[in-house]
Amino acid sequence: MKAAQAGNLRSGELGKRGEELAAEYLAGIGLVVLSRNWRCRGGEIDVVATDGERLIVCEVKTRSGTGYGEPAEGVTSAKAARIRRVAAAWLRTHRVGWCEIRFDVLAVLCPPDGPVTVEHLRGAF
């Protein structure tokens, strides 16, 4: 968990800020970030990292409040399926052979007037 101060942000900026915070957080728990915002035709993965044993594919979901539900609730099953496909593309592109892979969700809550929280759901899908 990490706390910082965030001002009022527009939606694109909010997402970017959330990804920054998430990367900081991942580095903070000792993971090595391999790619950020990696895109291919099928879509985008927010963060690809590793802890030395396995590949960790992270989806970062940022929201400024819980009025429309918790951030993690925004990761739908369609989104999860897309991330799996893109992760496969990432492996092909980087010529990584067989490895253990884990899909995490980083739920970042950036309320306009309060501490930012990052919640890490390991093996979310």
Add this chain to the structure above:
Amino acid sequence: MSLASAWAVALHGVDGVLVEIEAHIGPGLPGLQMVGLPDTALSEARDRVRAAVLNSGRRWPPRRMTLALSPATLPKVGSSYDLALACALLAADGRIPADRLRGLVLLGELALDGRLRPVRGVLPAVLAARRVGIGQVVVPTASLAEAALVDGVQVYGATCLKEVLRWLRDPGIGLVRPGAPRPAASPVIPDLADVLGQGDARWAVEVAAAGGHHLLLTGPPGTGKTMLAQRMVGLLPPLTDTEALEVTAVHSVAGLLATDTPLITAPPFVAPHHTSSVAALVGGGSGLAKPGAVSRAHRGVLFLDEVAEFGPRSLEALRTPLEDGEVRLARRDGVVRYPARCQLVLAANPCPCAPPDERDCICAPSARRRYLGRLSGPLLDRVDVQVAMRPVKDLGRADAEPECTAAVRDRVLLARAAARSRWSNTGWSTNAEVPGPVLRRRFRLPRAVTEPIETALHRGLVTARGADRTLRLAWTLADLAGRDRPLIDDVSAAMGLRHRGAA
């Protein structure tokens, strides 16, 4: 990340089965899985429960939640699990003490704003809770009076989820306890004194009421068949406590109870229209069958007006329920049993044209025969009293005021009491239930008394089954007259009560 469980009740006919609802909150993407054979209404509980929890000011846990309903093989139908689902989830989230949910059954459908809506079948559910020794039940306030009919269980009424949650944290505050039971207002039953003339038919109705015999009234329109049938429930004794609970349970499952005075203490009168389908008469529906007219008339009167107009399939379907006193209906989700011990009253015109005076009939003989021929032999075999009614010839005189319901009812009650004490150690309570062989062996009458029956049998005027029926009626006539055994006059009169045609 934890586990909690709550209790609800699944209905299987008029029997309740306790259902344990387990909630598990674990890591993973937020979402709610429900397992354990839920039907559509129950799967939709996911959305109702979520909205109700949020609108009651509680957090919806942003975790992966699993709700399991066990026994998992029992199909679960309807919305009555909502309250238990919500409480199990919140207990697993640590919002309410999980140990308070032990020994507590929760019933009720949740509205999106957290209000509790009444559900069907509360009475059988509370009975099921008592059977397994659960001492506390929370129901929607609207169903509180119904739940309070069961002794030995503490019932509480709640209007919304918030109230239940507050009560679970602090049992000192809150839920409504049932008030003193209010006696049900007895339905207004028209008086027998309204019927003009028809001495024979009145007598037949009295005999049928006294012995619990099925009754067929035939006659031209306007002679008072329907009036007599409607007045018959007024002659029957009030239901005993166990009977009242049986009847109320059936009506509860059918969703037909009054909220303030739910207990049914008077014998029900059910008169389905002659276009009713088989399913409407004996019960049916998809999934698990729902009770039909024959079960709603349990311990009361099932009146089939214009019985010759009923479809033959509908009438035939009544045969087994009448014989067994219950119906067993198999549908996709299982076999259910509903009680169906009712007294049948049939009314019919003698022919399709039905003129006031039978001599004016213009029907072809074949049409006449076909009309009442639709009543099958096997069904009529079960109808002990069959009377033909004649047109009324005068409007009644002031000096011969017809007898009122109260006077006839007194005689009927005495006769029923006599019959009950005679059959007390056999399991039957009315003469109509006693099988023929018992009457012919253990309660054999002297030959001098049964002589009219013997003669009729010998001449081929009655069948052996008809003879049994006459014997049963003779016992009822003796009960009505206050004799402890039928005399030859009773036997002759009994034969007279079956004078429709030559059967």
